[in-house]
Amino acid sequence: MIKKSLTVAALAAGVVLTLAPHAGADNTDPAKFSDVTANFVPYNDLNVLSAKDSGKLIIVSPYGTSRTIACRGNGQDIAWYDCKQQDDLGWINLAQQDIPGLGPGWVYTMQSDPNA
DSSP: OHHHHHHHHHHHHHHHHHHHHHHTOOOOOTTSOEEOGGGEEETTSGGGGGTTTTTOEEEESTTTTSSOEEEESOSSSSOOEEEEEEETTEEEEEEEEEETTTEEEEEEEEEEOTTO
């Protein structure tokens, strides 16, 4: 009975140790689009004043963050790039710009993505 209990405990520990390194891994492929809406602050939000210090980007769009923003990259070792925002016409390209006094931002361009 004790041998059986020890065997089960050892197997359980092995499973935990095997899966542990993968638990915090980010499996997002930086070449693919991913939802990054949570990393943005709307230009007309008071939090825009501290966006740069808090690691957030600014979105200048009629939708703010109410519509999905998707970018390529991972925001860590590969900066966000090729960002788009979903609207009533599909996916609209966002243009990256430095917003004076506030920091990096993305601007709604009214140009739809022909590949969407």
